[in-house]
Amino acid sequence: MLELKHIDKYYNPGTINEMCLFRDFNLSIRDGEFVSVVGSNGSGKTSLLNIICGSIDVENGQIIMDGKDITGMKEFSRHQKIGRVFQNPAAGTSPGMTILENLSLADNKGKHYLLSRGVNDKRISYYREELSRLRLGLEDKLDVKVGSLSGGQRQALALLMSTMTPIEFLILDEHTAALDPKTAETIMELTDEIVREKRLTTIMVTHNLRYAVEYGSRLLMMHEGECIIDAAGEEKAALNVDDILGRFNEISIACGN
Amino acid sequence: MTLIIGVLEQGLIYGILALGSYITYKILDFPDLTVDGSFPLGAAVTAAIVTKGGNPYAAFLISALAGAAAGACTGLIHVKCKVRDLLAGIIVMTGLYTVNYRIAGMANVPLFGSETAFDNEWINQIPQGLASYKTLMVIAVVAVMVKVLLDLYLKTKSGMLLRATGDNERLVTTLAKDSGTMKIIGLAISNGLVALGGSVMCQQQRFFELGMGTGTVVICLASVIIGTSVFKNARWMKATTAVVIGSVFYRACVALAMNLGLETTDMKLIMAVLFLIILIVTADRKKKVRNHA
Numbered sequence: 449m450l451e452l453k454h455i456d457k458y459y460n461p462g463t464i465n466e467m468c469l470f471r472d473f474n475l476s477i478r479d480g481e482f483v484s485v486v487g488s489n490g491s492g493k494t495s496l497l498n499i500i501c502g503s504i505d506v507e508n509g510q511i512i513m514d515g516k517d518i519t520g521m522k523e524f525s526r527h528q529k530i531g532r533v534f535q536n537p538a539a540g541t542s543p544g545m546t547i548l549e550n551l552s553l554a555d556n557k558g559k560h561y562l563l564s565r566g567v568n569d570k571r572i573s574y575y576r577e578e579l580s581r582l583r584l585g586l587e588d589k590l591d592v593k594v595g596s597l598s599g600g601q602r603q604a605l606a607l608l609m610s611t612m613t614p615i616e617f618l619i620l621d622e623h624t625a626a627l628d629p630k631t632a633e634t635i636m637e638l639t640d641e642i643v644r645e646k647r648l649t650t651i652m653v654t655h656n657l658r659y660a661v662e663y664g665s666r667l668l669m670m671h672e673g674e675c676i677i678d679a680a681g682e683e684k685a686a687l688n689v690d691d692i693l694g695r696f697n698e699i700s701i702a703c704g705n
Numbered sequence: 706m707t708l709i710i711g712v713l714e715q716g717l718i719y720g721i722l723a724l725g726s727y728i729t730y731k732i733l734d735f736p737d738l739t740v741d742g743s744f745p746l747g748a749a750v751t752a753a754i755v756t757k758g759g760n761p762y763a764a765f766l767i768s769a770l771a772g773a774a775a776g777a778c779t780g781l782i783h784v785k786c787k788v789r790d791l792l793a794g795i796i797v798m799t800g801l802y803t804v805n806y807r808i809a810g811m812a813n814v815p816l817f818g819s820e821t822a823f824d825n826e827w828i829n830q831i832p833q834g835l836a837s838y839k840t841l842m843v844i845a846v847v848a849v850m851v852k853v854l855l856d857l858y859l860k861t862k863s864g865m866l867l868r869a870t871g872d873n874e875r876l877v878t879t880l881a882k883d884s885g886t887m888k889i890i891g892l893a894i895s896n897g898l899v900a901l902g903g904s905v906m907c908q909q910q911r912f913f914e915l916g917m918g919t920g921t922v923v924i925c926l927a928s929v930i931i932g933t934s935v936f937k938n939a940r941w942m943k944a945t946t947a948v949v950i951g952s953v954f955y956r957a958c959v960a961l962a963m964n965l966g967l968e969t970t971d972m973k974l975i976m977a978v979l980f981l982i983i984l985i986v987t988a989d990r991k992k993k994v995r996n997h998a
Contacts, residue, residue, distance in 0.1 A: 527881040540879070542872040545865070553865055557880045563858075566865040610879065 450500065450617065450649065451476040455509035457495060457673075469495055470673045473509070477666075479616075481680070482643055482650040484660035486692060487670030488699065493653040496670070497621050500651070502526045514616070528558060531610035531648075533603070535622040540606025543595030547586060547605065550594055551575045554609035578608055582638065600631035604638065611642050618643060620652040624659070632656070636663065657689045667692075671699050712960050714841050716953030717848040718905050719924050723932070723952040724855055724945060725898030726925035731933060731944065732859075733871040733891045738794030738922055739779045742801030743772040743896040745918035747903025749809040752913035756814060761822040765847070765904050772900020773893040775801060780889030798918075806915055814913040821908040840909060847905055851898060852945050858894075867891050899925070920973050927980045928952035934987035955979070 457470040469492050477483055487493050498504040500511065502523035511519045518526055533540055541550050552567045555575075572590070579587040582604045586597075594602060603623060611618060620639065624632035640663050643650050654660050660667055667684050669677035669692065677695060679687055722744060729737040747768035754764040775797055783793035806812065822828070823840040831839055858864045870877050870887040877884040899921070907913050932951025936942050962975045 522883070524878045524881055524883045527879050530879075532879050534875070539873065539875050542869040542876055544872045545868060549865055553862075553869055553876075553880060556862055561862040561866040561882060563861045563863055566860050566862045 449476065449479055449512075449514055451510075451512040452496075452499070453510045453512065455499065455511075456507040457499065457504075458507055461507065468673070470499075470506075470509075473673060475668075475675065477649060477651065479649050480647055481666050482664035483652065483666045483668060484664040485651060485653045485668045485670060486655070486657060486660045487668075488696065491670040492673045493670050494621060497532075497619050497651065497653060500617075501530060501532060501619060529616045530619055531615040531617070532619040533606050533610050533621065533623040535625050537599040537602040537606065537626055540610060541594045541602050544593065546591050546593055547579070547597075548572070548575065548590040550605065550609060551578075551612070554612045557613040578612070581641075582608065583634070600627050600635065603627060603631075603635055607635065607639060607642065611646060611648065614646075616649060618648040618650040620650065620654075622653050622655060625655060639663075657692050661687055661689055661692070669695060708960065708964075710838070710841055712957050713953060714844055714909060715960075716956035717841075717844045717949065718902055718909060719928060719956060720848050720949035720952035721851050721905065722899045722902035722921065722925050723928035723948045724851055725895040725902070726922075727929050727933075727945065727948045728855075728867075728891050728895040728898075730926060730929050731871075732868055733888060735783075735790050735871075735888065735892070736794070737776075737779065737892060737895060738791060739775060739797045739801075739892070739896055740794075740899045740921045740925055741918045742798035742805070743775045743899045743918075744903040744906075744921040745805045745913070745915065746775055746801050746808070747772050747900030748907035748913045748917060749805040749814075749903075750900070751904040751907045752809050752814040752816060755816055755819045755821060755908065758819070761820055761825065761908055764908070765822065765901055768904035769897040769901040772903070773897035775900070776892035776894070776896025777889055779896070780885075780892040783892075784885035784888055802915070805918075809913050809915070812915040816908065816911040816913070821911065822905070823908060844905060844909065847901075848949060851901070852949060855898075855945055856943060863890070920976055923976050923980045924952075924955065927955045927976070927983050930983055930987055931955055955983075 452473060452475045455470045455473040459467045459469060485493050485496065495504065499506055502518070502521060506519070509519070510517055513529065542553070545553075548567060552571070555568075555571060575590065576587040584601050584604055586601060586605065594605065597605070603626075607623070623639070624635050627635060636659055639652075642648070650664070652664065665684065666680040667677060667687060668675050676699070677692070722740065726737070726740060729735045750768045750771045751764040754767060755761055779793045779797045782788050782796060783790055788796070823843055828839055828843065835842070859868060866877060866880070866882060867887050867890065870884045870891070874884045877887060906917075928951045929948050930951070931954055932947035932949070933944055935951065936947035939947070958979055959972065959975055962979070963972065967975065
């Protein structure tokens with residue numbers, strides 16, 4: 449269970465450019481929900497993820513994870529339970545290290561990083577198995593540096609790495625946006641597979657309305673720091689791309705565009 | 706022959722320093738100026754120990770620990786006080802000047818008459834024929850040990866996380882680890898090695914001089930850049946080996962320039978100009994200058 453209570457978030461507070469993004473924002477996400485978040489640029493989607501992960505601070509309000517107040521918790525500590533995949537495929541992997549080294553690093557998440565050997569040879573067959581699920585042929589490239597892989601391959605690897613160890617929440621920040629349509633489709637299918645298999649509570653920000661409609665159990669549409677659509681269950685199932693696009697147009701007209 | 710031995714001795718000593726700088730400059734992408742202070746710090750600690758009759762090999766270890774403490778200070782200032790990398794190094798480097806003076810007690814400390822790592826009862830037992838190589842042999846053993854230990858460390862979990870910190874700090878955060886802590890650890894190891902180099906240098910040249918640290922950062926970075934660019938495409942060679950070779954090569958260049966009739970006082974200018982030439986030739990400046998200038 450993840451709860452945001454009475455969140456206030458300002459940008460540039462105390463200056464002439466002060467902008468209020470969230471005012472008394474509330475959201476609660478139940479365990480096992482797969483929430484797709486859509487909305488125009490500047491509507492607060494990515495800020496929402498950053499607030500949950502602790503990448504940015506809030507002015508007021510509480511963030512509660514599994515009943516525990518994590519508002520003051522450091523970003524890195526929160527990631528004990530959170531896995532995150534970014535829009536930029538370079539953000540989720542270490543380019544100067546090999547695929548094997550990257551996977552070994554990710555495999556150790558939640559434990560100490562001390563002076564034992566970094567790569568555990570006994571795990572290699574498991575890594576190969578996991579990589580073969582990606583159907584990108586990476587299982588034969590364990591000793592290749594990640595920096596020389598394509599964006600799609602790196603993003604698939606990042607997804608695998610972020611969900612390798614037991615986590616509870618998966619945060620996806622437009623993770624298919626930088627990929628070509630075919631690769632994006634593959635990554636999206638893979639995401640759904642992993643989320644179902646590991647029963648992860650997932651929040652996915654996307655600009656792809658079809659993904660938002662097709663995948664997930666709940667759909668949020670954000671506008672100026674508020675949720676203007678919040679549909680779950682049957683209501684969500686009944687939504688289609690045209691409905692959402694319609695709402696987008698309404699907003700745009702209201703804003704004078 | 707004496708000249709070659711001299712170049713190798715100096716080159717390998719600076720190789721130890723360069724291995725330290727390799728951690729900050731290449732792995733962490735952190736331009737660390739602390740080295741100008743931690744190099745003489747190692748020498749000052751060594752002078753204080755050796756002149757009082759302390760074990761010269763223990764001086765290696767204690768110097769390294771002192772350097773690690775200095776590096777950790779730079780790291781703490783950068784990470785906890787959020788002071789930018791170059792300034793954090795300058796603060797510690799400047800402060801160390803006084804600290805070094807206090808530790809050594811004087812601006813110049815000769816080690817004549819004291820036992821050193823290269824001149825003591827135990828090492829003097831080697832056969833006459835090898836006597837002129839004994840200093841080089843001890844230095845080589847220290848340099849190779851440092852290189853091997855560093856290679857081993859970089860393959861541990863901690864070492865891999867350190868590499869990831871320089872490569873992609875965000876990844877470290879998503880692995881639920883504090884990248885700031887890793888930077889502090891990296892700076893501590895780096896400056897520990899630099900101070901170890903200072904200890905070796907102090908015992909080799911048999912004196913400590915307060916101003917000996919000036920230009921250390923130039924020597925270190927020149928060695929790192931020469932090594933890593935010359936052997937960029939040599940996949941069979943570890944970067945650490947390349948860095949040590951780079952250091953010897955740089956030392957040889959400086960010795961060559963000195964041999965052309967220049968004075969000892971011209972040395973720093975030669976070093977600076979050589980460094981500039983290396984930067985231009987290798988074009989390594991592009992990326993780094995944009996990031997840190």
